[in-house]
Structure formats: C-alpha cells, structure tokens
Amino acid sequence: MKTLLLLPFLLLMLPGFAFEGKRVDTLPQGYGQRFSKQQIEADLAFMVHAMENAHPNLYHSISKEQYSKLKDSIVAALKDSMTRDEARPSFVKMIAAINEGHTTFRNSLEFVYDINEAKKPVFAVMMESFDGQYLVVKKDYSPNATLQAGDRVIKINGHRVDSLVNRMTGYYGGLPQWRQALVIEALMIDLYRDGVRAPFDVEYVNGKERKKARLEGLPLQALMQAARGNQPVKIPFTFERLENNIGYLNFRDMDRMYKQTFDTFLLKTFTAIQQQPVNGLIVDLRENGGGDSELGDNLLQHITDKPYRMSGGVVWKISQEYKNYIGKMDSAHQASMTHYTERKNGEFLTGGDNAPEKPEYNGLRYKGKVCFLIGNHTFSSANMLAATVMDYKLATLIGEMSGEAPNDYGDIFPIKLPQTGMSCMTSSKQFLRPNGDKNDMNPVLPNIYVKQNAATNEDEVLQRAIQWVKQGK
Numbered sequence: 001m002k003t004l005l006l007l008p009f010l011l012l013m014l015p016g017f018a019f020e021g022k023r024v025d026t027l028p029q030g031y032g033q034r035f036s037k038q039q040i041e042a043d044l045a046f047m048v049h050a051m052e053n054a055h056p057n058l059y060h061s062i063s064k065e066q067y068s069k070l071k072d073s074i075v076a077a078l079k080d081s082m083t084r085d086e087a088r089p090s091f092v093k094m095i096a097a098i099n100e101g102h103t104t105f106r107n108s109l110e111f112v113y114d115i116n117e118a119k120k121p122v123f124a125v126m127m128e129s130f131d132g133q134y135l136v137v138k139k140d141y142s143p144n145a146t147l148q149a150g151d152r153v154i155k156i157n158g159h160r161v162d163s164l165v166n167r168m169t170g171y172y173g174g175l176p177q178w179r180q181a182l183v184i185e186a187l188m189i190d191l192y193r194d195g196v197r198a199p200f201d202v203e204y205v206n207g208k209e210r211k212k213a214r215l216e217g218l219p220l221q222a223l224m225q226a227a228r229g230n231q232p233v234k235i236p237f238t239f240e241r242l243e244n245n246i247g248y249l250n251f252r253d254m255d256r257m258y259k260q261t262f263d264t265f266l267l268k269t270f271t272a273i274q275q276q277p278v279n280g281l282i283v284d285l286r287e288n289g290g291g292d293s294e295l296g297d298n299l300l301q302h303i304t305d306k307p308y309r310m311s312g313g314v315v316w317k318i319s320q321e322y323k324n325y326i327g328k329m330d331s332a333h334q335a336s337m338t339h340y341t342e343r344k345n346g347e348f349l350t351g352g353d354n355a356p357e358k359p360e361y362n363g364l365r366y367k368g369k370v371c372f373l374i375g376n377h378t379f380s381s382a383n384m385l386a387a388t389v390m391d392y393k394l395a396t397l398i399g400e401m402s403g404e405a406p407n408d409y410g411d412i413f414p415i416k417l418p419q420t421g422m423s424c425m426t427s428s429k430q431f432l433r434p435n436g437d438k439n440d441m442n443p444v445l446p447n448i449y450v451k452q453n454a455a456t457n458e459d460e461v462l463q464r465a466i467q468w469v470k471q472g473k
Contacts, residue, residue, distance in 0.1 A: 101174030121217025290380025
C-alpha cells in the first residue's frame with residue numbers, strides 16, 4: 001500500500017507556515033508597509049536578545065562571536081526602506097544559523113494574505129525526493145498536468161533545481177535530511193517566496209529523453225484539495241490488518257489534544273488484537289512530526305514490559321519571555337506553572353533523568369513481534385519515541401534515519417517582533433536522549449535501512465517490514 005500524501009498536514013505544520021487572522025475581503029491593515037533600516041535592525045536585535053534569554057543553549061552550533069559577526073554583516077546589507085517580505089530573509093538567516101529544527105521564523109502578513117486570500121498560483125508538482133541533482137516527481141497536479149511519477153526535474157524557470165534545493169535548505173535549521181525533507185514538502189511555498197512564479201517552464205528527464213513543458217500553477221488551497229482527493233482530512237492514528245494478518249498501526253500525530261482519543265484508540269485496538277491475535281505488529285512513525293511524548297509512552301505500555309525511560313534529562317531555562325507566554329494562557333494553565341513563574345530569570349529547571357522503569361502490568365500488552373517504521377519526517381516527540389525504542393532495544397526499527405538527533409530542543413513558543421509585527425518560534429527546553437549520552441548527535445538510525453525508490457508506487461519500507469515480520473530477518 002502507498003503511504004498517504006503528507007502535503008495537507010505538513011504545509012500547515014511546516015516551520016514558518018501558518019494561516020493567521022480572520023478571512024478578509026480587502027487588504028489587511030499594514031499590508032505592504034515599509035520599514036526603515038533602523039526598525040529592521042531593532043527587530044533583529046530584539047529577536048536575538050529574546051532567544052538568548054529563552055533558549056537553553058542558543059550557541060550550541062555556532063559561537064556567540066560568529067553569530068554576532070553574522071548579524072553585523074546582515075545589518076550592513078539592509079536597505080533603508082523594506083517590506084516585510086524583503087526583510088524576512090535577513091531574519092531567516094539569523095534563525096537558520098542557530099541550526100535546530102524547532103527554532104523557526106514565521107511568514108509575513110503579505111505572504112499569508114497572497115497565498116491564502118488572494119489565491120496566487122503556486123507550483124503544483126509534488127516531489128518524491130531529491131537525489132543530489134534532480135527533483136524526482138511524485139505527482140503533477142497542475143491544470144495541464146504533463147509530468148509523470150519518476151520524471152526527474154532539472155530546471156524550473158531557468159533555475160537549476162540543485163541550486164534551488166541547496167539555497168532553500170539554508171532557510172531551515174536542523175539535520176541535513178530534515179532540512180531537505182522540508183524543502184521537498186514546501187517546494188511550492190519556497191518557490192513562490194523566492195519569486196519563481198507561474199507559469200512554470202520545466203526541463204526534465206522522462207526515461208532517457210530530455211523534455212520541456214510549461215505548467216500552470218494552482219492556488220495553494222486548490223493544490224491541497226487536489227492532493228487530498230477523496231481522502232478525508234488526515235486521521236492522527238489508524239489500525240488495520242494487512243496480508244498474513246499482520247497488524248499495521250499508523251501513528252501520524254502526537255498532538256496533546258488527541259490524548260484522550262488516543263487512549264480510547266489504544267484500548268479498542270489492543271482489545272481487538274487480544275481477541276483476534278495478529279501475526280506481528282508494524283507501527284509507522286514516518287509521518288509523525290511529534291507533539292506530546294506522553295502519547296508515545298502510552299503506546300509503549302502496550303507493547304513492552306522492558307524497563308525504559310523516554311528522556312535522559314530535561315533542562316528548562318527560566319526567562320521573562322516564556323513567563324509572558326504563560327501569562328497569555330488560561331487561568332488553570334497559569335496556576336499549574338507556578339514552579340516556573342516563581343523562579344528567577346536565567347535559572348534552569350532540571351529533571352526527567354529518573355532511572356529506567358519497568359512498565360506496570362497491562363492485560364492488553366501485545367507480546368508478539370513489533371517493528372517501527374521511521375524516516376526523515378520522524379521528528380520531535382516521535383523522534384523521542386523512536387530513540388527510546390532504539391536505546392532500550394524495545395523493537396526493530398526499519399526505514400531511513402530520523403529527522404533530528406535525540407539530543408535536541410523543544411517546548412517552543414512565539415516571540416513577536418515589536419517593529420514589523422513578524423514573529424519567530426524558539427525552544428525553551430533541552431532534551432537528552434533516553435540513554436543519557438549527551439554527546440551523541442546522530443539521528444535515530446534504523447536497524448534495517450530501506451530507502452524508498454521514487455520511481456515506484458510500492459511502499460518499499462512497509463513491504464520490507466512485512467517481510468521482517470514473516471521471516472524474522
């Protein structure tokens with residue numbers, strides 16, 4: 001079976017992409033506003049200062065001196081009158097230099113309006129992968145669809161795709177495979193933002209023949225609808241029985257709002273498995289970008305009785321910026337955060353380093369073969385879950401390396417810039433991988449490596465997992 005298309009979900013969750021505000025029939029207030037060099041410089045300084053206050057280890061990937069020099073070079077290149085879209089690349093460079101996947105810069109008012117309300121057309125070809133030279137086509141949704149799955153795109157409007165991808169990966173932080181995965185998923189967004197607009201003149205290779213085509217664009221919402229087709233809005237978790245009565249649990253989302261629903265789902269699923277046993281269980285994390293790690297813990301309680309912990313420790317920095325964020329929560333949340341708000345700014349809260357514990361008795365626990373599927377989109381709390389499986393050998397991991405190192409950052413919150421009104425997201429916590437090795441900066445690596453072939457419609461990772469269940473190797 002082919003995995004569901006990620007576009008409808010990922011476009012809304014990609015760093016920097018959010019539809020903000022209510023629908024409007026006219027240009028929103030402030031649209032196209034220009035800002036002086038001094039205003040842009042002030043917002044850059046504000047952003048850096050706020051991140052220094054809030055982030056537990058801002059200079060983990062670049063020294064403070066190097067960062068300061070980068071900021072000076074960016075300020076020197078500013079013009080005296082700039083729109084938000086013109087100024088945004090300067091902020092993105094500062095954000096990307098932090099080099100962690102949770103610290104991101106959001107889109108401008110103008111961009112969000114153009115792409116959402118004005119329905120400007122975007123590049124409507126979804127890509128499967130980038131092989132270092134070509135973008136490999138997954139599906140052409142443009143009105144005059146010409147490209148076929150497996151075609152290799154060389155140029156778009158005269159721009160070589162290797163140059164485009166290399167530049168666009170610089171818009172994001174994190175491991176190379178995560179940044180590249182984001183570019184592939186958000187290509188239509190990044191092309192529009194870079195001024196590569198419809199119509200799109202594409203040079204590509206079909207089989208052994210080099211061809212050219214002119215493609216029209218689609219408004220983003222129309223593209224999302226076309227990509228979704230008759231599929232419902234992404235369901236966060238599903239269970240089905242595959243060939244040979246193998247259980248397949250697709251765990252796509254760990255958002256905390258699903259906690260109660262997920263508990264009910266686990267009860268129903270593992271009751272059914274107990275009543276009608278499966279010949280093995282495959283848990284798919286390839287589309288899971290994270291959320292609340294408690295959902296992952298609840299899943300593990302149903303598949304293992306080995307001792308484990310999901311974190312080797314947590315470091316939480318106290319800052320006025322995060323306190324201000326707490327101040328916007330409802331009264332119940334504020335009351336539950338006094339352990340944070342009553343501490344002095346600049347201090348650190350630590351914890352989460354308890355010894356591995358054996359799960360409590362669970363009458364529904366599955367005791368058969370279990371494997372997890374992981375890939376470049378396995379991120380944040382889903383990555384923590386995969387790391388726990390890896391570090392404590394709770395199951396077999398199959399697929400590609402995950403999207404981040406288990407030693408990483410999170411618990412993000414927004415910082416609004418006072419001059420331009422734009423905003424960024426940054427981390428407030430540092431998480432250590434479950435085994436406590438804080439020096440291992442590798443991603444989660446699969447026990448069985450399988451790379452999906454872009455030229456086939458077969459889900460090769462899933463097929464390899466089915467083979468593993470059947471043969472045990």
